[in-house]
Amino acid sequence: MPDKIVLAYSGGLDTSVAIRWLKEKYELDVIALTIDVGNERDLSAIRNKALKVGAIKALVKDAKRLFVNHFIFPALKADAIYEGQYPLATALSRPLIAKLLVDTALEEGAQAVAHGCTGKGNDQVRFDVSVNALAPDLKIIAPAREWGMTREQTISYAQRYGIPVPATATSPYSIDENLWGRSIECGILEDPWAEPPEEVFSWTKSPKEASDEPSYVEIGFDKGIPVAIDGQKMDSVSLIQRLNELAGSHSVGRIDHVENRLVGIKSREVYEAPAAVVLLEAHQALEALTLSKDQLRFKQKVAQEYADLIYNGLWFTAQHQDLAAYVDSSQRFVTGTVRLKLYKGSCKVMGRKSPLSLYSYGLATYAKGDQFDQSASPGFIHIWGLPVRTQARVQGISSLEEKEDSK
Numbered sequence: 001m002p003d004k005i006v007l008a009y010s011g012g013l014d015t016s017v018a019i020r021w022l023k024e025k026y027e028l029d030v031i032a033l034t035i036d037v038g039n040e041r042d043l044s045a046i047r048n049k050a051l052k053v054g055a056i057k058a059l060v061k062d063a064k065r066l067f068v069n070h071f072i073f074p075a076l077k078a079d080a081i082y083e084g085q086y087p088l089a090t091a092l093s094r095p096l097i098a099k100l101l102v103d104t105a106l107e108e109g110a111q112a113v114a115h116g117c118t119g120k121g122n123d124q125v126r127f128d129v130s131v132n133a134l135a136p137d138l139k140i141i142a143p144a145r146e147w148g149m150t151r152e153q154t155i156s157y158a159q160r161y162g163i164p165v166p167a168t169a170t171s172p173y174s175i176d177e178n179l180w181g182r183s184i185e186c187g188i189l190e191d192p193w194a195e196p197p198e199e200v201f202s203w204t205k206s207p208k209e210a211s212d213e214p215s216y217v218e219i220g221f222d223k224g225i226p227v228a229i230d231g232q233k234m235d236s237v238s239l240i241q242r243l244n245e246l247a248g249s250h251s252v253g254r255i256d257h258v259e260n261r262l263v264g265i266k267s268r269e270v271y272e273a274p275a276a277v278v279l280l281e282a283h284q285a286l287e288a289l290t291l292s293k294d295q296l297r298f299k300q301k302v303a304q305e306y307a308d309l310i311y312n313g314l315w316f317t318a319q320h321q322d323l324a325a326y327v328d329s330s331q332r333f334v335t336g337t338v339r340l341k342l343y344k345g346s347c348k349v350m351g352r353k354s355p356l357s358l359y360s361y362g363l364a365t366y367a368k369g370d371q372f373d374q375s376a377s378p379g380f381i382h383i384w385g386l387p388v389r390t391q392a393r394v395q396g397i398s399s400l401e402e403k404e405d406s407k
């Protein structure tokens with residue numbers, strides 16, 4: 001009996017061809033595993049296609065709740081945004097898919113797992129490193145990294161073996177979708193000077209078509225986790241779906257990023273992430289109200305580390321567990337409500353409130369009821385400015401004139 005391999009199967013051209021190719025090249029029986037992370041598709045059609053193309057078994061797993069609760073929300077609590085732009089939708093889904101591949105391989109007695117990544121991107125790294133961390137003995141095969149076929153050759157391979165070629169196979173774009181966002185690359189987008197054509201967008205209306213009336217939305221958070229929209233409690237998956245629709249209809253969430261890939265190249269990527277943009281904006285606004293200055297400063301450094309670690313495929317590491325423990329602790333007072341205005345591509349915070357707010361009206365106001373003791377300020381300033389006065393007396397300070405002279 002041939003050995004078995006579990007393939008992460010999307011139903012697209014590459015992974016469909018991979019089913020046949022793994023059989024031919026390695027004489028492996030392929031178990032196709034399709035994971036639903038919120039990329040709305042016809043899952044039963046995908047399952048049937050896997051079987052038709054030659055998989056010995058085709059499994060479909062709904063991982064939406066797992067994805068939101070164990071991957072998206074931890075990243076949101078950390079405010080993880082890669083290079084200040086990318087909310088990490090694709091990157092976050094990879095360790096989850098790797099985990100489910102490994103679990104399925106163990107359940108099915110397979111010796112290997114496979115994924116459809118090429119040898120140029122970040123995703124191969126995320127899959128391989130995660131699988132290695134969870135099951136060091138499992139073999140990993142990445143057909144599209146090995147077969148050396150161009151797009152055209154892959155299509156004729158498919159035609160030769162009667163593998164249906166989806167209409168999307170001739171689209172110039174490579175697209176990955178899940179609840180946290182949609183990633184679009186290739187085609188004209190490879191020219192960083194070219195404006196992304198309207199056709200690459202599917203979750204967001206163009207600002208021109210978006211409503212002329214703004215929408216206001218209130219997001220309720222409990223310990224850093226969004227739990228309600230406009231006062232209505234919602235389950236985590238529906239909450240994100242709802243925000244993707246609402247914010248997308250206002251053109252919110254379009255991102256154009258020239259990013260630094262882990263494999264050393266710069267790549268121009270376009271993203272649509274309406275819910276992510278709204279939630280990250282809202283979450284940071286609530287933290288500004290409920291965390292101290294020192295917590296905020298330190299947490300920003302953690303946010304960058306956290307984003308890099310997700311991007312770089314290091315989810316299953318002790319470093320991640322340690323940072324996540326800090327982030328969780330930091331969220332214990334991040335409870336309250338943020339009000340945002342969505343309008344023609346912009347998402348702006350209009351108000352925030354919390355029962356645990358550190359904002360004190362009595363201390364901040366210039367009006368009647370001021371509790372700030374202004375008479376204590378001169379003493380504070382005297383000590384604060386002490387090192388400045390000392391240095392100025394002993395060493396002076398370089399003047400503008402000296403700088404001019406040295407030119």
Ligand code: ARG
Pocket residue numbers: 088090091122123174175176183184185269
């Ligand atoms: N550049 C992003 C990342 O590394 C997205 C990759 C998206 N993949 C795709 N097939 N479009 O996470």
